[in-house]
Amino acid sequence: GAGVSQSPSNKVTEKGKDVELRCDPISGHTALYWYRQRLGQGLEFLIYFQGNSAPDKSGLPSDRFSAERTGESVSTLTIQRTQQEDSAVYLCASSLPSGNQETQYFGPGTRLLVL
Amino acid sequence: AQRVTQPEKLLSVFKGAPVELKCNYSYSGSPELFWYVQYSRQRLQLLLRHISRESIKGFTADLNKGETSFHLKKPFAQEEDSAMYYCALLISNYKLTFGKGTLLTVNP
Numbered sequence A: 001g002a003g004v005s006q007s008p009s010n011k012v013t014e015k016g017k018d019v020e021l022r023c024d025p026i027s028g029h030t031a032l033y034w035y036r037q038r039l040g041q042g043l044e045f046l047i048y049f050q051g052n053s054a055p056d057k058s059g060l061p062s063d064r065f066s067a068e069r070t071g072e073s074v075s076t077l078t079i080q081r082t083q084q085e086d087s088a089v090y091l092c093a094s095s096l097p098s099g100n101q102e103t104q105y106f107g108p109g110t111r112l113l114v115l
Numbered sequence B: 001a002q003r004v005t006q007p008e009k010l011l012s013v014f015k016g017a018p019v020e021l022k023c024n025y026s027y028s029g030s031p032e033l034f035w036y037v038q039y040s041r042q043r044l045q046l047l048l049r050h051i052s053r054e055s056i057k058g059f060t061a062d063l064n065k066g067e068t069s070f071h072l073k074k075p076f077a078q079e080e081d082s083a084m085y086y087c088a089l090l091i092s093n094y095k096l097t098f099g100k101g102t103l104l105t106v107n108p
Helices: none
Strands: A005-007 A010-013 A019-024 A031-037 A042-052 A053-056 A065-069 A075-078 A087-094 A110-114 B003-005 B012-013 B019-021 B024-026 B032-037 B045-049 B071-073 B084-089 B095-098 B104-107
Touching: A005 A087, A010 A019, A019 A087, A019 A110, A031 A075, A031 B095, A042 A065, A042 A075, A042 B095, A053 B071, A075 A087, A087 B095, B003 B095, B019 B104
Parallel strands: A010 A110, B012 B104
Antiparallel strands: A005 A019, A019 A075, A031 A042, A031 A087, A042 A053, A065 A075, A087 A110, B003 B024, B019 B071, B032 B045, B032 B084, B084 B095, B084 B104
């Protein structure tokens, strides 16, 4: 079946602009996660959704970052007033309900470059 | 604080040689550890998890709580094993904390 998909695959934007990154999880996966990977670094957790609720937003680096999920499906990560340090690969993952070490399946990522 | 350390950024071996990718963790709770792999131009995917005690593609990893390690091993490396390998620690049943990764190159 189809895996996790993300769009766009690449995004170049100017400092100060807003960007929206989209994630389509695997059908039936109620848990959804956003991670960020800066160059040469490991993945950093940003936010976790269970259904449409986000019980853990602790990884969002600033109030310029927000995310939402609708219909227990698509999620959008929004970065307002982008800064150069926001340049990274943003990865989305989904899984069956968490709590039982369910495998997280990753999307291909969105590569964001802020000029 | 929770932390995963992969001390080697790069590891190069010859085909048929044994390979060991090191992973150490710091966590006050009961650790749940994973190895993820990313082949060239592919997405990140789970390789194995410690609770399964399984061997995938000839790789094994044993959790050593005394040494707080979860090293990934394979007795005979193959060229197709060349990839980026990430060790990850699961926190609170949902949050993965990753190491910075080790790029493994298996030379012919």
